[in-house]
Amino acid sequence: MTHVLIVEDERPLLRALAMNVLARGYEVTEADTGAKALAAAATGAHDVMLLDLGLPDVSGLEIIRAVRAYATMPIIVLSARTGSGDKVAALDLGADDYVTKPFSIDELLARLRAATRRASTGEADPVVQIGDVTVDLGAKTATTADGGRVHLTPTEWHLLESLLRAPGKLVTGRTLLTQLRGTPDHTDPSYLRIYVGQLRRKLEREPSRPRHLITEPGMGYRFQP
C-alpha cells in the first residue's frame, strides 16, 4: 500500500488532505511541524511526501534538502505563493512537483497518482493519443486520425519521449536540457520553448491553447494525457 506523508501546519487543510488520501486507499502519516516531518521521513516508511513550504519551525526548502540527502521518495510541494521563485528553488533542491494553494482535491490527487506511478522502464513502449495524433514511441511513428504521417525530427522525438514517459508529471527544464544536450546549462533560454512550440504545432489540435503539452512557466513542461 502506498504510504503518504502529509506535512502541513494548517490543521483544517491537513485533516482534509489526510481524509481524502485515506479515502483513496493510501496510508497516511500527518505532520504539522517541520520537526515532526523530519522525524517521520527518517523512518523511511513513506512512498511520497506532500510538503507545505510555509512551516512555522523549519523552512520547507530545508526539509527537501534534508530528505533528499537520504531518500528518493517523490516530494510534491504545496505552495501558497504565486511567484515561481520558491517553487523553482524547491524543484532545484529535488522536489518533484508542486501545486499552488488553493487547489482542488482532484488536482492534487492526480499529481499524487502521477508521482507514485512506477517508472515505466522495461515496459512496452507506450502508444499515446495527443489530440488527433496517435504517437507510438516504440515504432517512432506519429499518425493522424485519417492515417497521415506526422514527421518529427530526432530532437523533437527525444523531447516528446521525455514528456510522454512521465504522464501527468512535471518535467523540469533542467531535466529536459540534460536529456537533450547532456547538460542543464544552455545559453539560449528559448531553446526548449521553440521545440515544444514545434511539437504543439504538429500534434495539438489547437497549438495556441495546448491541452496535452503544458508549459509550467519558469519551471518546465508537463504531458497531460
Added chain:
Amino acid sequence: LTTTRSEISLAADVSIYLLLVIVTSMVGGFYPALLAAIAGSLLLNYYFAPPIHTFTIARGENILALLTFLLAAALVSRIVDTSARRSAQATRSRAEAETLSALAGSLLRGEQALPALLERVQETFAMQSVSLLTRSTGPWSVLATVGTDAPLSPSDGDCTTEVDEGQMLVLRGHRLPAEDQRLLTAFAAQVAVAYRQRALAEAARAIEPLAESERARTALLNAVSHDLRTPIASAKAAVSSLRSADVVWSAEDRDELLASADDSLDRLTDLVTNLLDLSRLQAGVLPVLATRVGVDDVLARALDHAAPGSAKIDVDIPTDLPDVLADAGLLERVLANLVQNALRYAPDRTSVRVAASAYGGYVEVRVVDHGPGIARADADAVFSAFQRRDDTPAHGAGVGLGLAIARGFTDSMGGSVQAEETPGGGATLVVRLAIATDTPPAGVDT
C-alpha cells in the same frame, strides 16, 4: 699660475685647467663646460705655452698637449653632464613614483579620495587652486575643488588636462613645465577613477531607500497572499473533497469537512474585514457612534468572537466599573483583536488575563499575556499595519493587522492603546477610554 710657471710644467697647468672645466660642467652643464675648455686652451696657449703671451705655439708637443686637453675637457664634461642629468632624472622619477603610489593608496582608502587627490595635485605642482569641472551641454560646473579662488571654467586655469569625456582638471597658479605634464596625466586618470567611484557610491546610496521599500512591499504582498490563500486553500480542499464523485464520505467525515470549510471562511471573513477596516481608517471614513457603553458587556461579545470556548481567558472586571464613552461595535473589535493577539503569543499553559479599572476620569482595560513580550524599542512599531513579530507565519497568525486596527479604532473613539511589559515577562496592552459623563465631550464624532 703665471707667477709659478717656472716651477710647474705645462702638464700640471693643463691638469689644473681640466679640473676647472670639470667643476664647471658639474655646476653649469655641458655647454658652459665646453666654453670653459676652449677658453682654457686659449689661456694655456697664451700664458703657458712658449712663446708666452702669444697665441702661437713653438713646440709641437705643446700643440699636442693643448689639443689633448681640449678633447679630454670636452669628453669629461660630456660624461659629467650626462651623469648629472641622469641623477636629476632619477630623483624626479622617484618623486613621481612616490606621488603615484601615494595616489593609489588614497584611492584605495575610498570615500574621500577625490578631495584628497585634488589636494595632492595642488601640493605636488605647488598650485594656488585645483578644480574638477564637468559639462554635458552648456556651461561648466564644478564637481570638486581645493584651494582659494578656484577656476570655474578651463579658461580660468593656467593648466588643464582632460579627465574623462566632458570632464576637465583645471589648475591655477603657474604654467606647468612639459615634463610635469606626464605626471598630471597620471593624476587625471586617478581623478577619473575616484570620480567614478564617488558617482557609483552616490548612485548606490540613492537606490538604497527604494530597494528598502521594494523589499517591504514584497514582504507585505507575500504575507497578505499567504494569509488570504491559506484559509481559501482549506475551504477549497474541504469543498472539493465533498464534491468528489469517487468517494462516499461518512457522516462524521462530511461534518468535519463542512466545519473546516466554515471555519476557514470565517477566518477569511475576519481577515477581509480587517483589511477593509484598515483601508477605511487610512481613508478617514470610519463612522464612530460614541455612546455610554459597559465594558463587561462589550468584552463578553468580544470573547465570544475571539476565543470561543477557550478556557484560557481570565476576566477581572469590578462590578462598579463606570461605563465608558465608546462605539460598542468598534470597542468590541478592539478587545477581540487584543485578545486574539495575546492568545497567539501566549505559551500553551499560561492564561490571558483581561482586567479593567477606573483611574482619574478614565477606564483602563488591560489585556495581559505571558508570551515573549514586546521589546521597548518596538512598543510603538507593533501598532503599524502589517507588522508581525516573526517572519514565519505562526499557526493562526494574521498579517499583523490586529494591533494596527485596535489602535486606529481606539484613537478614533478619543482613547489610546499602549503596549507595556507584563511584570514577570510578556506583553500588556492597555486601552484607555474616557468615563462616560451625561454629556459627551466635544471632539468626538457622534
